[in-house]
Amino acid sequence: MANKEKYLSGQVVYQGPIFAVEKQQVSLSDGTQVQRDVILHQPSVAILAFIDDDHILIERQWRATIQDFTWEIPAGKVDQRDQDNLRQAAIRELNEELRLEAQKLVPALTFYQAVGFSDAQLTLFTAEQLSPVAQEAILPRDQGESLDILTISFDELSQWFAQGKINDQKTLLAFLYWANLRKG
Structure with a gap:
């Protein structure tokens, strides 16, 4: 069964005219914390x-x-x-x-x-x-x-x-x- 991650925090490390990059800390279902790098983009x-x-x-x-x-x-x-x-x-x-x-x-x-x-x-x-x-x-x-x-x-x-x-x-x-x- 697929498990949901829990968003803990995020920090925008780059903000440009078209997109931003956010470094996220998330907690996996077993409690392990990992980093996710996410590109944020306008619709x-x-x-x-x-x-x-x-x-x-x-x-x-x-x-x-x-x-x-x-x-x-x-x-x-x-x-x-x-x-x-x-x-x-x-x-x-x-x-x-x-x-x-x-x-x-x-x-x-x-x-x-x-x-x-x-x-x-x-x-x-x-x-x-x-x-x-x-x-x-x-x-x-x-x-x-x-x-x-x-x-x-x-x-x-x-x-x-x-x-x-x-x-x-x-x-x-x-x-x-x-x-x-x-x-x-």
Whole structure:
């Protein structure tokens, strides 16, 4: 039977603009005390942006962490501009990254991204009935954010999935969600 650990104390040993690292002391069920290093992260959102039932928008961008480009669905962290509102963050990210707004924006699922060492949680939204944001309402992209945007069909994305061309976790999960929706 799995046992619960007891949180004893914590100390933030690093605080950055995107995440913090907390050194935690916990007590195991047998009384042994151990240290856990936990990355604390703001909640994030990702958007499965539908052009129609058979096409979505994805973006190609450079990721310094892996020193390579990735194809991803639009996403970003919830910040002070959103007042801790997931829906508002999704609206903002659609504007910033795709320059679009959605008449229909629905939360689909929420998941933890790396429970072994982080509390990072992401909510996937579906966005439909897309239209361009008015020129005067366009929000600036994050500093250094450079994107190639592609409309891709379900069949093309299925091929990418089979070939291992999708290596971003949120995009993999969004594809599987979309595939499940299509089973209908």
